[in-house]
Amino acid sequence: xxxxxxxxxxxxxxxxxxxxxxxxxxxxxxxxxxxxxxxxxxxxxxxxxxxxxxxxxxxxxxxxxxxxxxxxxxxxxxxxxxxxxxxxxxxxxxxxxxxxxxxxxxxxxxxxxxxxxxxxxxxxxxxxxxxxxxxxxxxxxxxxxxxxxxxxxxxxxxxxxxxxxxxxxxxxxxxxxxxxxxxxxxxxxxxxxxxxxxxxxxxxxxxxxxxxxxxxxxxxxxxxxxxxxxxxxxxxxxxxxxxxxxxxxxxxxxxxxxxxxxxxxxxxxxxxxxxxxxxxxxxxxxxxxxxxxxxxxxx
Numbered sequence: 001x002x003x004x005x006x007x008x009x010x011x012x013x014x015x016x017x018x019x020x021x022x023x024x025x026x027x028x029x030x031x032x033x034x035x036x037x038x039x040x041x042x043x044x045x046x047x048x049x050x051x052x053x054x055x056x057x058x059x060x061x062x063x064x065x066x067x068x069x070x071x072x073x074x075x076x077x078x079x080x081x082x083x084x085x086x087x088x089x090x091x092x093x094x095x096x097x098x099x100x101x102x103x104x105x106x107x108x109x110x111x112x113x114x115x116x117x118x119x120x121x122x123x124x125x126x127x128x129x130x131x132x133x134x135x136x137x138x139x140x141x142x143x144x145x146x147x148x149x150x151x152x153x154x155x156x157x158x159x160x161x162x163x164x165x166x167x168x169x170x171x172x173x174x175x176x177x178x179x180x181x182x183x184x185x186x187x188x189x190x191x192x193x194x195x196x197x198x199x200x201x202x203x204x205x206x207x208x209x210x211x212x213x214x215x216x217x218x219x220x221x222x223x224x225x226x227x228x229x230x231x232x233x234x235x236x237x238x239x240x241x242x243x244x245x246x247x248x249x250x251x252x253x254x255x256x257x258x259x260x261x262x263x264x265x266x267x268x269x270x271x272x273x274x275x276x277x278x279x280x281x282x283x284x285x286x287x288x289x290x291x292x293x294x295x296x297x298x299x
Contacts, residue, residue: 033076036201037198044207053189061099096129102183232240244248
């Protein structure tokens with residue numbers, strides 16, 4: 001349990017025991033977040049029928065889910081966007097990415113994590129809408145509905161993600177190289193015939209020049225040599241329950257003040273060891289603040 005959540009829970013229990021009424025803010029924040037049932041991606045594999053997929057750039061931002069009334073994170077936590085940012089948005093749920101531009105993930109994460117919105121910071125964000133979770137039919141059918149929905153919002157910071165069809169694997173790899181050279185993260189592939197359904201499947205795929213994944217911090221290893229007295233490596237656990245040490249990529253600042261136990265981090269790797277199933281050449285990438293809470297199945 002997150003420390004701040006634990007403190008709020010203890011405070012709420014104390015106030016109730018004394019017969020006092022909980023402040024509205026405490027009541028709202030004390031409730032356990034409910035994660036939205038999001039569509040999640042598998043990794044693209046050669047040999048899959050590319051003609052069945054729409055392809056778009058993968059935006060390296062913070063997943064945002066508009067439930068028709070408010071923005072929430074992948075973990076179900078409210079995102080405190082300014083009122084002007086979501087003014088005029090429809091009751092239709094929208095799935096997208098809060099994006100600050102290529103190479104600007106840190107800004108998107110810091111901005112969306114604030115309890116009180118910073119107008120200047122939010123003006124650098126765009127909501128890149130890539131699906132309508134509640135709309136019926138296949139992605140082929142949802143796509144024109146998505147474009148029409150975004151058009152009715154008519155705000156420059158709300159954009160429909162551009163989708164295209166590609167002729168073959170060579171064109172796919174060429175576009176991937178172009179995006180990565182320009183500072184982008186990779187590509188996403190939506191299966192045209194797929195309905196919106198939660199969980200991972202081949203209906204949604206990602207293609208990047210490297211593999212990455214998330215793991216929860218469950219411990220620390222002491223540093224040696226130049227890192228003596230600091231954190232040598234994080235001990236992390238994957239959603240499947242595998243544990244390994246993650247030291248490469250940690251900055252000196254993170255070794256002095258490592259991510260707290262229970263937090264989620266993203267790491268890069270180059271395939272898996274055949275026998276253990278652990279990642280090869282794992283390297284810390286960043287802390288994923290919006291993954292403070294995940295469904296019980298992956299906790």
